[in-house]
Amino acid sequence: MRIFRIIPVLAMFILATTVNAEAQCKAFAKKICLPELGSYTHDGNYHAAILVEGEEAELYKTFYSDMDYRVAICGEDKLPNVEFRILDANKNVLYSNKDSNYAKTWDFKLQSSQQLKLVIKVNSFNKPGETPVSGCVSIMFGFKVKK
């Protein structure tokens, strides 16, 4: 009978920990990643998730031709470099920050509006036997309307 008391308490503890981690991740996005957008206007969305080293996340977003965009990627300091790639509908890689020394931002504009795919990958420290590091990774978009 005691087990029936422990399970709900344990479940509530895990839920509370997860909710707290998500809230901290959003706060990280606001505090650290938002300033990276500089003079660009934030689109209002906070894309943030807790990723483990070696893990990958994907995001699809439609971009319009009459705007200038900045994408900013931020990872917690304890994490290894965060790689991000931008791909078109035919899976061609249009940009990879790996070629720019893992730059945190990328400015771009489009000749024609279209949906692009963003792949975010947390590199691995490659330390066998050690617990993989996890931390918050945030991706944010800013725009400027062309005059």
Place this chain on the structure above:
Amino acid sequence: MKLLFRLPRLKAVFDKISITTSAVRPEFDKNTNSTVLKSEIKTDMTPAVFKELAAVVAEIRTSFVK
């Protein structure tokens, strides 16, 4: 929920519109220090398809907006 059942009809009309996208060519613009993703999109919609699309949209709209 009733609206969802009507959407396949709308999709069927949209499927008659052909959209072709050329390959994207990234070109770096030194003046603005940003990358321009160059591509062309061609949309082919006949007047008949446009009228059909307008009719289906109007029909769906009037089904829930009085």
